[in-house]
Amino acid sequence: MLSVAILLGSIALFILSYFTYASWIGKKFDIDDGKHTPAKTKYDGVDFVPTHKFVLLGHHFASIAGVGPIIGPILGAQFGYLPVLLWIVVGSIFFGAVQDFTSLILSVRHHGRTIGGILESLIGRTGKRVFLVFTWFTLILVIGVFSIVIANTFISTPQAGTSSIIFIFLAVAFGYLLYVRKLPMIPLTLLFVVLLFLSIWIGMLFPVAFSYRTWIILLLVYVAVASVTPIWILLQPRDYLNSFLLYALLGIGIFGILFYRPGVHLDAFTGIYAPNLGYIFPILFVTVACGAISGFHSIVASGSSSKQVDKESDAQFVGYGGMLIEAVLAIVALTTAFMMMKGQYMSLVRNPAEIFALGFASFFGAMGFPSEAGKTFASLAIASFALTTLDTATRLGRYTMQEFFEGSSRPAAKFLMNRYAATVITVLGACLFVFNRQGTMSIWPMFGSANQMLAALALIAVTIYLAKRSIGNLFVKIPAVFMFFVTATAITLQMIDSFRKGNIILSVIALVLLLTSLYIPFLYVAGHKDTGS
Numbered sequence: 001m002l003s004v005a006i007l008l009g010s011i012a013l014f015i016l017s018y019f020t021y022a023s024w025i026g027k028k029f030d031i032d033d034g035k036h037t038p039a040k041t042k043y044d045g046v047d048f049v050p051t052h053k054f055v056l057l058g059h060h061f062a063s064i065a066g067v068g069p070i071i072g073p074i075l076g077a078q079f080g081y082l083p084v085l086l087w088i089v090v091g092s093i094f095f096g097a098v099q100d101f102t103s104l105i106l107s108v109r110h111h112g113r114t115i116g117g118i119l120e121s122l123i124g125r126t127g128k129r130v131f132l133v134f135t136w137f138t139l140i141l142v143i144g145v146f147s148i149v150i151a152n153t154f155i156s157t158p159q160a161g162t163s164s165i166i167f168i169f170l171a172v173a174f175g176y177l178l179y180v181r182k183l184p185m186i187p188l189t190l191l192f193v194v195l196l197f198l199s200i201w202i203g204m205l206f207p208v209a210f211s212y213r214t215w216i217i218l219l220l221v222y223v224a225v226a227s228v229t230p231i232w233i234l235l236q237p238r239d240y241l242n243s244f245l246l247y248a249l250l251g252i253g254i255f256g257i258l259f260y261r262p263g264v265h266l267d268a269f270t271g272i273y274a275p276n277l278g279y280i281f282p283i284l285f286v287t288v289a290c291g292a293i294s295g296f297h298s299i300v301a302s303g304s305s306s307k308q309v310d311k312e313s314d315a316q317f318v319g320y321g322g323m324l325i326e327a328v329l330a331i332v333a334l335t336t337a338f339m340m341m342k343g344q345y346m347s348l349v350r351n352p353a354e355i356f357a358l359g360f361a362s363f364f365g366a367m368g369f370p371s372e373a374g375k376t377f378a379s380l381a382i383a384s385f386a387l388t389t390l391d392t393a394t395r396l397g398r399y400t401m402q403e404f405f406e407g408s409s410r411p412a413a414k415f416l417m418n419r420y421a422a423t424v425i426t427v428l429g430a431c432l433f434v435f436n437r438q439g440t441m442s443i444w445p446m447f448g449s450a451n452q453m454l455a456a457l458a459l460i461a462v463t464i465y466l467a468k469r470s471i472g473n474l475f476v477k478i479p480a481v482f483m484f485f486v487t488a489t490a491i492t493l494q495m496i497d498s499f500r501k502g503n504i505i506l507s508v509i510a511l512v513l514l515l516t517s518l519y520i521p522f523l524y525v526a527g528h529k530d531t532g533s
Contacts, residue, residue, distance in 0.1 A: 002264045003335055007257050010089055010331050014324040017093040022101060022320040026313075028471060029105050033311040038112035042307075046230045048112060051308040052185065053317050058243030059236045060305045061322045064100075064297045065246055066389035067149060067353070067382055068290025069330040072448075074352035076288045077337040077345070079280050080269035084288055084334055091285075091292025092327035095479045099455050101319035102462040102476060103298035107306035108315060114302045114396075115458050117403050122464045123523045125407075130523075131457060132404040134516040135299060137509055138450040139397040140426060142296060143223070144433025145447045146390040151215040151434075153353070153383040158207030159200075159376065160383035161215070165208070166199035167384065168222070171238030179232050193244045200380055216434050219387075220427050223394035227423040235395065236308070239388050249360075249381045250325070252374075253332035256363020262339035276349065278493070282486040286448040291330030293483065295454020296393070297323065302458075303396040335359065353382050397426035432505055446498070446506055449490040453517045456483035460520060488517065 039050040051059070076084040103115060110118045116135055120128035154161040174192050177183045210218070226234055272280045277287060290296070301319055309315060336359025337345060337352075348355050357378040364374025401422040405413040415421055433443055459480035466473035495510035 001261060003257055003262050003339065006085060007254065007331055007335065010085075011328060013089055013093065014327060017097070018316075018321060018324060021093065022097065022316050025098065025101060025320070025475065026316050028466070028475075029102070029109075031105070031312045031315070033313050035312055037108050037309045037311060038306065039308050039310060042112060045232070047304075048307045049232050049236070050310045051236070053310065053314040055185070055236070055240050056305060056308050056310075056314065057318050057322055058240035059308070060239075060300060060318050061325060062239035062243040062246060062385070062388040063300045063304065063392040064290065064294065064322060064389075065326050065329065065385050066146065066290065067386050068294060068296075068389075068451075069326050070333045070356050070382065070385075071352040072287055072289040073291045073330045073334040074337045074355050075277070075349065076284055077266055077334060078270065078274035078277055078349060079272075079284055080267045081264065081334060081338040082268040083280065083284055084291075085331070087284060087288055088291045088327055088330045088334065091288070092323055092330075094475075095455075095483065096293035096297065096327070097320040097323035098476060098479060099293060099295075099459055099462075100297045100301055100323045101316060103458050104301035104306055104309070104319040105312065105315040106462055106465055107302035108309050108312060112307040114399060114403055115298055115461050116400065117406070118302070118465070119461050119520070122461060122468065123520075127520060127523045129404055130516050130519045131461075132400050134450075134457065134513060134520075135454065136397060136400045136404070136426070136429075137512055137516075138295070138447075138454055139299070139393050139400060140429035141433070141443060141447045141450055141509070142393040143390060143397065143426070143430035145443050146386045146393070147216055147219050147430060147434045148443070150219060150383055150386045150390060151212050153379065153386070154208075154210070154215050155212060157376070157379045157383065158209045159203040160380045161203075161208040161210070162206055163199050163203030163380055164383060164387055166202060167196065167238060167242065167387075168234070170195055170199065171234055171241055174241060175233040175237035178237065189244075192241055196241050196245060197248075200377070203380065204376065213435075219390065220430070220434070223391045224423050224427050226391040227395045227398045227426075228419050231304070231308075231395075235304075235391060239392070242384050242388050245381055245384055246329075249378065250329055250332065252360065252363060252367075252377075253329070253335075256360065256366060257332065257335055260363055260366035262335060262359075262362065264338050265341050266338040266345060267342070282490040282493075285483075285486045286445070286452045286490045288330070289448050289451055291327060291333070293452065293455050293479075295451045295456070295458060296389075298454060298458035299396050299400075300392060303399045304392060353379065356382070394423065394426060394430075397429075398422040401426060443506070446491075446494050446510060449487055449494050449510075450513050452483055453487040453491060453513065456480055456487055457517065457520050459483065484517075484521065488514065491517070 042048040116132040357375045360378035361371040361375040365371040462476045498506040
């Protein structure tokens with residue numbers, strides 16, 4: 001019954017925070033639906049498109065969720081389930097959801113610009129460019145990590161490859177029928193959700209088997225195309241449809257826990273050191289990652305979602321609400337870890353996706369369905385979530401490079417601002433990792449650290465914005481300071497560790513990330529008197 005109490009208690013706290021704390025934050029920003037959003041004032045049919053809040057939530061949620069809230073909590077449980085649980089609940093309510101909501105509304109107020117672009121108006125062009133350099137390097141880490149995860153998943157579960165290919169064609173058809181043919185959204189959604197789950201069945205019947213290199217090439221070509229096509233024809237509808245797969249996974253997980261009522265077999269706390277991870281500070285906070293707070297969310301919110309917000313009040317629903325849904329997924333993932341016996345958990349901990357899939361096999365069995373179907377469904381879902389993060393990260397990498405060279409009249413800058421050139425360079429940057437057969441685990445810790453530093457820098461940007469307007473900002477300043485020191489420590493440790501292991505590429509990237517991240521608060525402190533904070 002403890003597992004049921006953990007789940008229901010967490011959900012209750014999330015709902016309470018949405019209607020109280022999130023509403024209080026909205027008042028801080030004076031949310032006004034009478035103001036026109038960038039989706040309307042800058043409508044271009046490619047990036048800026050007014051979108052119904054439920055469709056936008058689907059795109060936003062599918063983009064931010066990925067496999068982070070699944071892998072992170074399962075890995076973090078090596079410290080015991082209690083520290084992970086507390087960080088998921090406290091972190092998501094007071095850190096992650098705050099970052100997502102404030103980043104989204106801040107971008108809406110700045111014509112859909114990314115956090116980096118917003119920093120230019122707050123601390124100058126140098127601050128903007130430094131942040132964008134940090135962001136771009138983080139995004140190629142994201143593309144590298146998730147490309148490897150997806151390719152390996154398609155190899156181990158070929159059914160996922162078939163289903164993912166079908167998903168892409170379904171998304172194009174959905175976007176065409178919704179936006180060009182103007183068919184009603186609800187019946188169209190019902191039809192395509194059925195087709196989506198039908199494609200999973202087809203994938204099981206006709207698995208596609210390719211080599212690692214072939215899958216990597218196909219994935220990189222796909223994300224390059226997805227980065228430059230109009231958002232309404234592929235990225236948005238695919239994320240929207242995939243969100244129903246994610247909702248199904250989440251619903252099955254919740255009902256599975258309620259039906260199965262799994263026991264808690266892992267220790268509540270194992271100590272401040274875990275052999276496979278390191279010391280609980282700072283490692284726990286960068287390992288759990290998306291389950292509590294993730295800088296990637298602020299890039300999605302300010303880089304893509306803000307360009308689709310129909311009215312300002314939708315920002316709370318999409319930003320704060322989307323993060324809380326992801327936190328529930330993290331609780332479900334943690335449950336699949338602590339329901340295992342310690343010996344089994346430790347033997348599988350290097351493959352968190354397997355732990356998650358086995359947990360769902362138990363949930364399916366408890367509800368009267370074949371256990372193997374549950375395991376297959378979970379594996380397919382993980383691959384789909386990773387793919388949504390992958391194509392969104394590539395598009396955001398393109399935005400970041402274009403914004404870095406914005407305003408420059410040099411021919412080279414104009415070339416690099418071209419969406420095709422910016423996309424190709426971003427994809428080539430990711431190739432540094434995807435063809436490095438050292439594996440995902442060599443990149444994941446650095447990805448986690450860079451990801452959390454992005455969150456700290458995004459919160460710093462919001463802090464400066466509020467300070468310039470003499471609005472109380474402790475609700476963002478405290479999370480910003482905490483996350484900055486946590487992740488600066490983690491990046492430093494990762495840099496030293498990579499250098500000792502002879503991984504020069506990761507060592508250099510860690511150094512770039514550390515120096516650029518330190519420069520942002522330096523500019524903030526230097527301009528302290530001007531901000532009035």
